[in-house]
Amino acid sequence: MKIQITLVLLFISCMGFAQGNTNYDETQVPKFTLPDLMTSFSGNPITTEKEWEENRRYEILQFFEKQVYGKVPGRLDEYSYKLIEENNKAYNGKARRKQVAITLKKNKKSVTYNILIYLPKKNPTAPVFLGYNFYGNHTVTNDPEVPITKAWVANNEAFGITDHKASERTRGIRTHRWAIEKMLDNGFGLATIYYGEVDPDKNDFSDGVHPLFYREEQTQPKTNEWGSISAWAFGLSKAMDYLENDANISNVIVFGHSRLGKAALWAGATDKRFAGVISNNSGCGGAALSKRRFGETVEKINTSFPHWFADSFKKYNNNERTLPVDQHQLLALIAPRPLYVASAAEDTWADPRGEFLSAHYASSVYKLYGKSGIDTADFPEVNKPVQHTVAYHIRTGKHDVTDYDWEQYMTWAKTFLP
Numbered sequence: 107m108k109i110q111i112t113l114v115l116l117f118i119s120c121m122g123f124a125q126g127n128t129n130y131d132e133t134q135v136p137k138f139t140l141p142d143l144m145t146s147f148s149g150n151p152i153t154t155e156k157e158w159e160e161n162r163r164y165e166i167l168q169f170f171e172k173q174v175y176g177k178v179p180g181r182l183d184e185y186s187y188k189l190i191e192e193n194n195k196a197y198n199g200k201a202r203r204k205q206v207a208i209t210l211k212k213n214k215k216s217v218t219y220n221i222l223i224y225l226p227k228k229n230p231t232a233p234v235f236l237g238y239n240f241y242g243n244h245t246v247t248n249d250p251e252v253p254i255t256k257a258w259v260a261n262n263e264a265f266g267i268t269d270h271k272a273s274e275r276t277r278g279i280r281t282h283r284w285a286i287e288k289m290l291d292n293g294f295g296l297a298t299i300y301y302g303e304v305d306p307d308k309n310d311f312s313d314g315v316h317p318l319f320y321r322e323e324q325t326q327p328k329t330n331e332w333g334s335i336s337a338w339a340f341g342l343s344k345a346m347d348y349l350e351n352d353a354n355i356s357n358v359i360v361f362g363h364s365r366l367g368k369a370a371l372w373a374g375a376t377d378k379r380f381a382g383v384i385s386n387n388s389g390c391g392g393a394a395l396s397k398r399r400f401g402e403t404v405e406k407i408n409t410s411f412p413h414w415f416a417d418s419f420k421k422y423n424n425n426e427r428t429l430p431v432d433q434h435q436l437l438a439l440i441a442p443r444p445l446y447v448a449s450a451a452e453d454t455w456a457d458p459r460g461e462f463l464s465a466h467y468a469s470s471v472y473k474l475y476g477k478s479g480i481d482t483a484d485f486p487e488v489n490k491p492v493q494h495t496v497a498y499h500i501r502t503g504k505h506d507v508t509d510y511d512w513e514q515y516m517t518w519a520k521t522f523l524p
């Protein structure tokens with residue numbers, strides 16, 4: 107009996123060791139050296155914009171592509187979009203609404219997803235925020251003209267979703283996360299897509315965009331190929347193919363919250379057409395530095411969500427020390443375009459300080475372009491945004507998107523967007 111109990115205890119403590127307990131203690135952050143943005147992998151100093159663009163930016167991008175998010179395996183055979191409906195009486199006549207279906211085709215397979223767009227009618231052209239939503243386009247608004255998504259959605263007891271199907275009951279449940287009227291009043295538009303129409307968020311590579319690219323008999327991407335974050339980023343880029351041709355849109359700022367913030371950052375890094383990038387509480391694998399191992403770690407994220415990153419990223423589970431890059435380098439890939447990183451004080455899982463430091467360290471590349479970033483490493487006070495071409499705020503409250511966040515994003519976009 108005693109032996110049995112000892113064995114059980116030993117097993118439990120081994121599990122604890124293997125999984126690692128979550129660290130929320132600043133004094134327990136391991137000592138680490140951040141890979142230098144301005145020294146190439148082969149040890150050469152980077153001193154000019156040209157060297158950054160042609161050498162360092164390229165090699166960092168390649169690393170993230172092959173070892174972190176995963177490569178898009180090829181090109182589509184066909185791309186098309188269709189304006190499904192348009193109306194200029196939305197939001198009491200304040201907005202023009204457009205719903206556009208994007209179809210991606212390859213190897214005789216296709217995926218279609220919908221962009222819901224609201225544009226301020228008072229302006230002939232407007233900058234828009236493009237961001238994925240978590241439960242369907244119909245959840246961001248009470249507008250009855252937005253169809254309920256037919257795609258797979260995650261079950262959610264509070265929303266009454268039990269069979270992975272969205273229903274009328276979920277219309278408008280996420281309006282608090284999208285300050286649409288404020289955007290319209292401030293001359294901004296919104297373009298949003300349900301991320302599950304591009305790739306359902308489950309560890310299953312038989313649906314979404316991945317299978318379009320499979321060779322015969324293939325059932326999942328190769329080791330260095332795309333996980334779901336990369337697939338979602340690809341979906342944003344393909345949405346951009348439409349948005350850049352919409353005569354009522356002047357600029358597109360890609361936005362995302364949490365896992366979708368990770369996707370927005372990767373989209374901004376890989377597609378220079380995005381005029382600005384906003385990471386809202388993106389955390390591990392997003393803006394937060396991995397090597398700090400504070401809150402969520404690489405091992406934890408790769409275990410809970412094995413489908414988010416390339417398989418090759420798993421070799422850094424509990425092994426962040428050997429990562430030749432860190433997330434400040436992902437942020438630097440966005441330079442010199444405006445970048446906003448935002449945290450929430452109660453969102454310790456996402457490591458607010460790690461998100462801030464990442465924005466701070468990325469700023470050296472912005473400097474190279476003559477742009478201002480976050481010069482100081484002193485963590486700002488809560489609700490005191492620091493806004494330059496690189497901006498940061500930590501607000502009170504939990505992991506979420508609030509009106510406060512949108513108000514800061516709009517102030518910043520008005521000042522720093524081209």
Ligand code: GTR
Pocket residue numbers: 363364365366388389390402407410
């Ligand atoms: C958590 C995950 C985070 C973040 C979050 C979200 O469970 O650990 O990395 O992405 O989900 O997307 O809400």
